[in-house]
Amino acid sequence: MDKLKLTDREWGEFFIGGKDGIFSIKATKSGIDKNKLNTEIGNIPYITRTDMDNGINLFITDAQNSKYTQDNGNVITIGLDTQTVFYQQNSFYTGQNIQVLTCDKLNKQVAMFIIPLLKIQMKKFSWGSNGATLGRLNRTKIKLPINKQNEPDWQFMEDYIKQIEQEKIKQLIGYYQTKLLDNQLKNDIGGGKVYKIQWDIFKISDFFDFMRGNQNNMAKCKKGDIPLISARKVDNGYKDFIADNGKKLFPAHIITLNNDGDGGVGLAYYQSTQTALDTHVTALLPKINLAKNVMLYICLTISIQRDKFSHGYSINNERLSAQKIMLPIDDKGNPNWQFMEDYIKQIEKDKIETLLSYLNQYNALVESRESRVESRESRVESRESRVESRESRVESRESRVESRESRVESRESRVESRESRVESRESRVESRESRVESRESRVESRESRVENSMGEI
Structure with a gap:
């Protein structure tokens, strides 16, 4: 199959919801406060208005x-105020102010x-009085590819x-297969050596x-390409990407x-690129040459002690x-x-x-499904061809x-x-016969009178 492109189709505008919309939009069935x-x-799953996970x-x-x-799965959820949009495959509960699109x-x-x-x-909605309410969603339009009937082309x-x-699966498989074949990973780590580990205590400051x-004023930071690290518990601490504002x-x-x-609090992350840090984060700058994997190991040893810190007992x-x-x-x-x-x-x-095991299995499953679909398409095309051939013969x-019927009708005509001409001739013949018979009758009558007259003489 040729590679599909977004330019392969015409596009049309559709309301998201409402009477003429492509979705039925309703408030969640649950809406449970935490x-x-x-x-x-x-x-x-318990779905909220968070923009993560x-x-x-x-x-x-x-x-x-x-x-x-519970709300049923196979729907899209939109969070009021935060305008977060996600696909929910399985049944779920929600927090407050979640719209469900089916x-x-x-x-x-x-x-x-x-x-x-x-x-x-x-993006045109915001927190508060301009949130993604049901009425506003129903009046909002999106553009979608359309088919010949000017309807959304769902199959495309x-x-x-x-x-x-x-494409992404094949890229991932190729990337990780290459990484696995790297000299540092292709053999058993450590050459198969079994370590007998001893431990000791060190200060981080060592x-x-x-x-x-x-x-200290992230609200004024402008968008850029420098990772901004904050005290987050997810995403390696990444909060945003900002432009250089002159700070170190x-x-x-x-x-x-x-x-x-x-x-x-207490979570440690390894940063492989130049970053900007907010004031709730401390940078640990290595005094000695430490490899990336060693730094990752140290992150773990620091993070496992996070429970002794809290919002009231910060670092x-x-x-x-x-x-x-x-x-x-x-x-x-x-x-x-x-x-x-x-x-x-x-x-x-x-x-x-x-x-790789998961990706290969998934890829094999998809390829098998594609093969079955192609086989079905081939059989359908073959049946269509046979049907067309039968239709042509019919x-x-x-x-x-129709030609024979036309010839028969012509012959019948x-x-x-x-028959009409024969009937007409028969009619004329009968008429002539009648006139002849009448003449013969008159002749016989005249002959009879003549004979009578001769007898009298």
């Missing part, structure tokens, strides 16, 4: 208040095509996203200098540590200077940097192998029959004409 939620861990705040059980019911043509691929278009329209949308998925972040930037190959924050330079970590040591009592390097490599290798037979 303080009324049974937060027992389960497998049902597909809107999923946590997973809960169905043991909720009976007045709340359509009988919707599936995962179609949703992935439409969601970026919805997000573009959501699905096929286009499947094409992108296949290996790092500390420098507090300096971005921090070099690549450092560790950032969250000083405080809502749930993120400062004094506490950080006293902070200790446990590290593996060699037979001389020094940090065993090689073990740390090999340990992280082994984790990376295991993760890559797991990911049309030919119909044409011959000629016969009828001859």
